Amino acid sequence: MMIENIKKQFPIFSNKVQNNDLVYLDSANSSQKPQVVVDRIYDFYTKEFSNVGRSVHYLAVAATNLYEETRTLMQKYINAKDPNEIVFTKGATEAINLVANTFGQKFLKEGDEILLTELEHHSNYVPWHYLRRSKGIQIKFAEINSDGEISLESIERQINRNTKMIAITHLSNVTGAILPIKEITQLAHSKNIPVLVDGCQGAPHLKLDMQDIGCDFYAISCHKMYGPTGLGILYAKKKWLEALPPYQGGGGMIKEVNKEGITFGDLPNKYEAGTMATAQVIAFGESIKFLNKIGIENIENHESELTKYGEEVLRRNNSVKLVGNPKNKGSVLSFTLDGIHPHDIATILDEDGVAIRAGHHCCQILHDKLGLPATARASLGVYNTKEDIDKLNESINKCKDIFSK
Amino acid sequence: MNLKELYQEIILDHGKNPRNLKKSENFNKDAKGHNPLCGDKVHVFLKIDEDKKISDISFEGSGCAISMASASIMTDLMKEKNEKEVKELISDFLDMIKHNPELKSKNLDDNEKTKLMSLSGVKQYPMRVKCATLAWHTLTSAINNSQNETNSEKLD
Numbered sequence: 001m002m003i004e005n006i007k008k009q010f011p012i013f014s015n016k017v018q019n020n021d022l023v024y025l026d027s028a029n030s031s032q033k034p035q036v037v038v039d040r041i042y043d044f045y046t047k048e049f050s051n052v053g054r055s056v057h058y059l060a061v062a063a064t065n066l067y068e069e070t071r072t073l074m075q076k077y078i079n080a081k082d083p084n085e086i087v088f089t090k091g092a093t094e095a096i097n098l099v100a101n102t103f104g105q106k107f108l109k110e111g112d113e114i115l116l117t118e119l120e121h122h123s124n125y126v127p128w129h130y131l132r133r134s135k136g137i138q139i140k141f142a143e144i145n146s147d148g149e150i151s152l153e154s155i156e157r158q159i160n161r162n163t164k165m166i167a168i169t170h171l172s173n174v175t176g177a178i179l180p181i182k183e184i185t186q187l188a189h190s191k192n193i194p195v196l197v198d199g200c201q202g203a204p205h206l207k208l209d210m211q212d213i214g215c216d217f218y219a220i221s222c223h224k225m226y227g228p229t230g231l232g233i234l235y236a237k238k239k240w241l242e243a244l245p246p247y248q249g250g251g252g253m254i255k256e257v258n259k260e261g262i263t264f265g266d267l268p269n270k271y272e273a274g275t276m277a278t279a280q281v282i283a284f285g286e287s288i289k290f291l292n293k294i295g296i297e298n299i300e301n302h303e304s305e306l307t308k309y310g311e312e313v314l315r316r317n318n319s320v321k322l323v324g325n326p327k328n329k330g331s332v333l334s335f336t337l338d339g340i341h342p343h344d345i346a347t348i349l350d351e352d353g354v355a356i357r358a359g360h361h362c363c364q365i366l367h368d369k370l371g372l373p374a375t376a377r378a379s380l381g382v383y384n385t386k387e388d389i390d391k392l393n394e395s396i397n398k399c400k401d402i403f404s405k
Numbered sequence: 406m407n408l409k410e411l412y413q414e415i416i417l418d419h420g421k422n423p424r425n426l427k428k429s430e431n432f433n434k435d436a437k438g439h440n441p442l443c444g445d446k447v448h449v450f451l452k453i454d455e456d457k458k459i460s461d462i463s464f465e466g467s468g469c470a471i472s473m474a475s476a477s478i479m480t481d482l483m484k485e486k487n488e489k490e491v492k493e494l495i496s497d498f499l500d501m502i503k504h505n506p507e508l509k510s511k512n513l514d515d516n517e518k519t520k521l522m523s524l525s526g527v528k529q530y531p532m533r534v535k536c537a538t539l540a541w542h543t544l545t546s547a548i549n550n551s552q553n554e555t556n557s558e559k560l561d
Contacts, residue, residue, distance in 0.1 A: 339421065341469035343443050344412070347530060351408045359443050373444040373467055402412050403421070403470075 003302065006294065007383045009034045020353025023391045028173045028201055028332055028379030029357050030223050034290050037227060040283040052278055053252060053269070067278060070285035071268070077288050078208040078218070080235055084267040085210075087234040087241070088276055092200045093123040095219035095234035096167070098271065099196055100127035102244040103165065110136035113162040115193075117142040117150045117179070118369050119172040122362040124198040124219075128167065138162070144369065148175030148324025152183050159191060166195045170202030170218075174363050174375065175324025176307070176332035178206070185214045194240070200224055204381070205303055205330055207296045210235055226382070227287035228280035234271070241267050250274040299382050303331040306380055310389045317393060319400055323375050331380035334361075337396065340403050342376040348402060349395040356392070411526035411533075412470065415478075415519070420470030423477035425463040432461070438543030438555035440535055445472045449480075449543045457488040462544075469536050471527060476540035478520050486512075488548060495541050501525060502537055 007013050010032045013022055024032060044066075050059035052067045068083075075083040089095045114128045118141050131137045140163075142154040155166065166188045171178050181202075185195045196217035202208065203218075204225040210218060217240065222231040236244075246253055246264050250273035255263040264270050291299070310333045314320045323334035337345055342358035349356055358376045360367045367373065378392055432450035439446050445468030452461040462480045466473070479498075483491055490512055497510045498521060508518055527537045543555045 343445075343469040343533070343536065344471070347411070347533060348408060367444075373446070402408070403417060405414065405417060 003383070003385055007385070009036070009290075010383055011035050011038065013383065017353055017355075023352070023354040023388045025354060025356045025378035025380065025384065025388060025392060027204070027224070027381030027384075028361075028377065030229070031204060031226050031381050032383065033228070034226055034287070036286040036290055037283050040286045041228065041279050044279050044282050049279075051275055063278060063282070066282045066285070067276075070281045070288070073285050073288045074233060077292070078203075078210050078220075078235060079212070080210045082238055085235055085238055085241065087236065087268050087271045088281055089232040089234050089271075090230055090277065091223075091232035092198065092219040092221035093127075093232070095217075095232045096124055096196065096198065097127040098234055098247045099217050099219075099236070099244075100131060100167075102247055103194075103240075104131040104135055104137070106243070106245055108135045108137050108164055111138070111162055112164040113138045113140050113160070115140045115142060115155065115158050115163050115166045117155075117168050118144045118366055119148075119150060119169050119175065119177065119179075119363070120167075120365070121169065121173060121198060121200065122364070123200075124167055124169060124196075125365070137164075141365070142168075144175070144177075144366070147177075147326050148172065148370075149177040149326045149328075150179050152180055152187060155184050156187060159188075159193070163191070163193050166193055167198070168195070169198045169200075171205065171330040171332075172324070172326075172363075172366075173201050173332060173379075174334050174361050174366055174377065175326055176329040176334070177324060177326035178202075178328040178330055180328075181215060182213050185216075189214065201330060201332070206300060216240055222280070222284050222287065225284075225287055226290055227284040228277075230277045231280040231284055238267065241271065246270050246273070248273040252276075294382065302382065303380055303384075306384055306386065306389065307331045307333065309386055310378065310380070310392075313389055313393050314396075317396060320396060323370065323372070332377065333379070334375045334377040336372060336375055337399060340399055342374040344403075345376045345396070345399050348399045349392070352391065352395045352398065354392055354395045407526065407529065411530060413523055413526065415523040416470060416474040416526075419474035419477040423464075423473045425477065425480035426465065427463050428465055429461045429463040432463075434547045434550065436543050436546035436551060436555060438466075438539045438546070440468070440472070440539050441556065443469065443536070445469060445536060445539055447472065447476055447540050447543050449476075449540065449547045451544075451547050453488065453548075459483050459486055459488075459491060464540060466540075468539075469533075471524070471533055471536040472539055475524055475537045478524065479540050479544065482513075482517055482520070483544070491544070491548065495545055498524075498541055499538060502527060502534060 050063045052064040071086045140158045188195045194216040199218045200221040203220045218235040220233040223229040253273040319338045346358035429450040434451040447466035527533045
């Protein structure tokens, strides 16, 4: 794979950021956008704009077709059975809220349990937390091992007859652990428990096959997938989308409305109330085409090679401690430096144009467990190179120099 | 931007070896502060005498070099000052960190001014201003007997 050619497709890298070449190592937070995606937004607004699904004029019909084209592209990208199993949301957070809210409303009662893991991002904990108060449910956490992984056994230990949903991350945004989601789903289904996967970190980096994995719900963040902000996707098995009540009420999601009552629209409209993020959906179609053009297998190989290189380089650097050591690891390098707080690291690295994230990365439960108030995190994307890792390491050495005085 | 200005010797010294990092014995006022975005935590303890003078001040907490240095320098400076002087100093410091080029207080000697001005480098780093001000806002809460934890996200 000609990675330099890929980097050239991202306009942000041709500009200086505070007089530096940008070394962008914050893709787990949000990825940069290729030119095709940026252009698509501009073209849609300047030449093709109309609202979708309502009017019969030419532009409205064309926009509707473009909007639905992304749904089909996504269906194929993740090998879902039916395009109607793809629901657009305002983000992965809303996708998880949608499931927690509607599933909770219809199927949960006092004493029921939701099983999460200690690796979860706040967006796969807080939506379930609301059900503690409204429904009196309990939340259990499968524990990580010393390498920052979640094993099938740690999930199995927490399952009991009250477990009504297992909601787990595909890939930890801190330790990088990739969870055995297919095996977890098989185990859960053998006990009639549905599975929701928070795929925010999985979808941009791993080959996905919903029919093979078999999970019931899979939440995706489009802005982490080289797409626009304000857009997420909920994959849900059709039987669930049919069984669950609507999430929000409004235009577009109804069939009949009269003074006595309302009937709701068919899938997927039932879950897409109001005017959706039309331009973002259409532009996201370009993100999927961009990923398809490179090939997800090539992306996996490139990022895995780069992660291994990053681990080697950082391990050789004496003061660096990597956080987590999972055998099956995604492209996330979280670390601490002896005697230097992650926020000081991030500020010093920023001076060299090296953009990383520092803090708890919306995973306070995990950081409490690790006994760390904060970590520094370098996360990779398709455009990163070994030179980026070397630059990171050089800047880490600069931190050490400054703090050794 | 100037990294050397931000991480100058005084800051690194106080950041690595914070003064008054303990829980004062017989404290009669205290308050906690928290910066939820970066996880910085500080707990300020005060012993205020009947004549309203701070006879002892200390802090416990964890955080970045800037927040630790700021708490360390602040606690050093406040000892033996009366409540009115402390309040004036807090507002002078906060004004300097946000917009004023210099400190206005007449009650500081040159050495004290130099120490406080060493924190002025954060002005160039808007995301880090809260690190420098957390201990100061928490001290205000302690003096005012505020029961609420100071949350840096709810401050200016």
